[in-house]
Amino acid sequence: MLLVKRIVRHTKYMAKTSTKKLPPGRLKIVRALKTLLGKKDFNSITTAEIAKTAGVTEGLIYKYFNDKRDLLFKVLLELFEQFLLQMEKDLKGVEGSLNKLRSIIQSTLFWYDQQRVFTRILLVEVRNSPDFFKSEAYQQCVRDYSKIIMDIIHEGIGLDEIRKDIKPSVIRQVIQGSVEHVCLPAIIFNREIAVEPATEDLCRTIFFGIKQ
Template sequence: MHDIISIYEDSPETHGLTEKQLKIFRSAIQLFAERGYANTSTKEIAENAGVSEGSIFKKFKNKEDLLFSILNPLLRNILPQVVNEFSEETLKTRYDSLRDFIAAVINNRNVFVKENVNVIKIFVDEFIYDLKIRDRMVKAIPYDYVKNFNDILNDFKQRNLIVDWTNSEIFRFIFSAFFGYVAEHFLIFPDLKFDEKSEIDHTIDSIVKGLQPE
């Protein structure tokens, strides 16, 4: 299964899939990313995979179940592993500066986005345009991930290394800056050439500057 994008390598949603089911999974990711979930039928997914439509329903209850088998592993990986590792060891090891932490988060997620760009496209489309799916996705975000991120921000506040905004405001500020970069280079203009290192550094610098206490 190492040809499947990174978030599915150890995912329970894809554990034990047959070769036919893997073809269906790959086909669904491709077509949902290219056409959108609403504009893709299970018949088209099956034809693109070169299998019968009935093969889909041997593993997935319906098209929505197939969609969430794609999205749920993404939701578990929205926040980077570095956040959880830092939170668990916050009493032993701390980032020396806000920039070190922001750089770790942005670089980590940049790699994640590049490895999983098709799934990111599906996530963005459904999160923006389908309220029912958005509500279900929000409920599926692991509570521990949110708690860990809050713990980190609270630690920075205690050390006066970050502005005393609400944690949701800080998260939104970080996410908005990074998502602007992701949207331009991976969703809107994917063929546009750019200096990745320079733009990532500028994104990190702008976030840090905006979040530093006066």
């Protein structure tokens, strides 16, 4: 059952990205933006620059993407799928709801630290796009990520490992918000994330509280 679920998941995430035979121009465009995002922020990257880096004409971008932002969403989607795969892999075999949450926190911190381009897109670049929340990247990946956490919380409540007197959605928001807020300054000021100690501090706070 679990195995089946994983295979379903796997094909689900891989479908859009690598399996389907996509036109080479499209791949080149996506790769070009990824490269450029390593050097400068999205707003200061021009479509002309993307085209030049990709070795195609500007017009081609608009054959495959609705607009510049849409291209960004697609890049995010691709990177997000990889992240979710890794996270679920890390999660495998972990027992107990709190340990599972710890695993997710650690995986996320690690991934955010390693995949700076991905993290900057997710935490800073797409935030102010109202239509990001209608995009595949959001509807598919972000929600999936949230759902994984929610399921663990509900499981934890059912097994009496997590208190019942807090709204599960707020617990989820505390976890996600804390993680993001720990990573944000690191991403913006290009500092590294101390994954292990940050995981420890976050879990200690979220699991046991700050009260002496």
